[in-house]
Amino acid sequence: MTAVVGLLVALAFGLSSAGCDSYRETVLQRSTAVPANLAGLKDEQVEAIVTFALAKRGWSVVRQTPGRTIADLNERQHRVRIDILVIPQGLSINYVDSRNLRYARSDNGYETIHRKYATWIKNLSLDLQAALASVRAGAPAAGS
Numbered sequence: 001m002t003a004v005v006g007l008l009v010a011l012a013f014g015l016s017s018a019g020c021d022s023y024r025e026t027v028l029q030r031s032t033a034v035p036a037n038l039a040g041l042k043d044e045q046v047e048a049i050v051t052f053a054l055a056k057r058g059w060s061v062v063r064q065t066p067g068r069t070i071a072d073l074n075e076r077q078h079r080v081r082i083d084i085l086v087i088p089q090g091l092s093i094n095y096v097d098s099r100n101l102r103y104a105r106s107d108n109g110y111e112t113i114h115r116k117y118a119t120w121i122k123n124l125s126l127d128l129q130a131a132l133a134s135v136r137a138g139a140p141a142a143g144s
Contacts, residue, residue, distance in 0.1 A: 025102050025112035028095060034125050036090030036132040043067065049135060050084055050091070053127040057120070070096070073120060080117060091128060093121055 038046060043066040050069045051061055059071045059082075067086040072079060081096040097103075101114040 025104070026115045026118050028103070028111035028113040029118070029121070030095045030111070032093040032121050032125055033087075033089060034091040034093060034128045034132075036129065037136065038086065038090060038132070041135065045135065046086060049131045050128065053124060053131050056127055057124055059124070075116070075120075078114070078116070080120065082121070090132070093125060 047064055047066070047069065051064070054061060054069070054071050057073070058075070059073045062070045062072055062081070064070070069084040070081065071084065072081050078098070078100045080098040080101060083094045083096050085092045085094065095113075095117075098113065098117070101117055103111070103113045105111045
């Protein structure tokens with residue numbers, strides 16, 4: 001009887017604590033497409049738009065060359081590095097590495113990361129799309 005009660009208590013504790021983890025991991029999406037028509041934009045314009053969108057969300061440009069921007073985000077104790085590439089369909093945001101974001105790769109290649117990563121990338125993607133659309137609509141390019 002005592003063993004059954006102990007098992008039930010352990011099971012109840014395990015189930016209740018499983019739902020309290022505010023740092024749940026999510027599947028890592030290594031590459032995020034940012035669809036955009038970049039035709040007619042100069043490299044400098046695209047770089048300025050990317051730099052503007054990054055700065056708006058607190059990212060720091062580490063290195064920038066035509067068609068490529070490497071950036072870091074330092075958020076409290078977390079750090080993530082991304083690589084933004086110009087591709088024929090627009091831009092591609094690619095995960096490079098991170099610190100304190102619970103990145104893990106299982107034996108079968110399944111990758112997970114802190115759920116905040118997905119939020120940061122989604123927000124950056126939306127900012128990039130909005131900035132590119134405003135340039136297409138005739139608004140001055142960021143940094144021009």
